[in-house]
Amino acid sequence: MSKDIEKILNQLGSEPVPAEIQRLAEGVSMRFQKSVSHKQKTTALNLWEMIMRSGIAKLAAAAAIVVVGLLAVLFWGPLGSTAYALEQTLAALHSVRTLHMKDLAPDQDEPKEFWIECDEAGNLLNVRLHMPAWDSPADGPKEVVWHSGKAEVWFKAKGVVVTVNEKDKIAQLLEMVVVFDPKRALERVMRLQEEGRAQVQIEQPSNKADPIKVTVTYKDKGDQDDIQDVMMINQATLLLESTHRYRLVNGQSQFLGADEFLSYNQPIDPSMFVLDNLPAGVMRVDMTRQDVGLARGDLTEQEMAEKVAKEFFEALVAEDYDKAGRLMGGLTGDALKTMLTGKKFMRIVSIGKAGPHPNPATQGWAVPCEVELQKDGQTSVVPFPVLGVRPVQGQPDRWAVFGGF
């Protein structure tokens, strides 16, 4: 048998490739080459048309738009003549530059909603996340926009917009984008399939208007039950329309969640990536400013907390709202002045000894203070028993007031 195998291998190795097969290879190769080149031309053409139709304000958005992935459609030819393969969708997803999607959870009416824009090389340009309260009850509902390494988070229930650039925080926000990236989801399925850890069933309807149904059954690590992802793929674009996830328990399907990919490569209005038209009274806190808070230097944490509290109230007494705002974590002077309309800080009565903040989760200090305040023509001494002070996020050497007063 061994010699037979070697003989067969040697025989195969010495056989010339028939001219017909060489021509076939060249034809396939030429078709592929044409399809990638055609995609580039189509992209350029559509971009030009879009720019011609767009006003100046829309140029930035137009420049980021690329047409749907023709690559797979052109190369593989119309479905029906060739059986569908997951690779086709993966190839189509490589040319996605904008995406609008929803993520639904069991027993929740309101979905999370994401808008994502990438550049030609696939790098993230802009992200907007709509996060309902159920995602994080402590935060309440949030709107998040991200651009150039900086995120603005609008805590709707708290009436605050916070700008952050701390890498960890940004990574947490963008993790959601990565988790729901259809390309990654598909690559994962293909990896599971290659490793023999998933069963993949593909149903391709003859009616081209109906989506291809791909059912993937596998086990998550450490999970006894089978998980089933049902993916619907558009036959014309080969792009993923939706994924529904179920847990299979005793023959029953339990709904775990769903992603709906609402549009690919459609222009996203640039205003989606800007938090404006906010309700009156919303506070803006910019934690990326380098002058937020005070530098701690050689002081102990307790001394530092007391110093920040003292300088904060001194600034209010001096009506230096810009400084007071900087000491309040980056709040703008105008916003602080508006907040304090009708109130005048007359003098500091006392700045007490700082102690650990009563809410340990804040990891801050509490400074008890008393201030003489004039309001509606009346002057009184107002206690601030728990003025919170702690290091600024992303700038651990600088300390600022947090949590209102």
Added chain:
Amino acid sequence: MEYSRRIEVFTRVKDQYLQLVTAVLWKLTGDRQLFEEAMQYTLMGMWQHVEKLDGDKAPSYIYRIALSANSKAWRNRVGKNGDQIPERAAVDKSPEDRAGQAELVAKVRRAIARLPENQSKAIVMRYLGQREYDEIARTLGCSEVASRSHVCKALASLRSRLHEE
């Protein structure tokens, strides 16, 4: 990598390796339809991983992509209806011998598609590509002794798999 650069690298690498890939895939598939499918997968793989093909390790990646494409094409074929493909070889044997030989050749091909990566690369380079061991070692990034070992293990695996069938 910019799109235009992707096209540039892809075109260069594809032109450089098209003959090699054609020969390897034809010898591994022996069937026009299967070959075409494997060739499509190979080109798609080259396009997807074009960044990796722009350097010294390109030959090793090319083999990897082509062998993976061959395995996928075989899996699709066997997965669809389990039929064996008709063998193209028509050599100077009696009809009975020819049928038996054809079946064996098809089995060898299917078995190569299921070998571990380094073994399949080594045996394809050694027998189908008729390469010397030092060249196989360079492509795989291992010693000559290791490349011989991969070939030996591949032959043993093929023997064992064919025996099981």
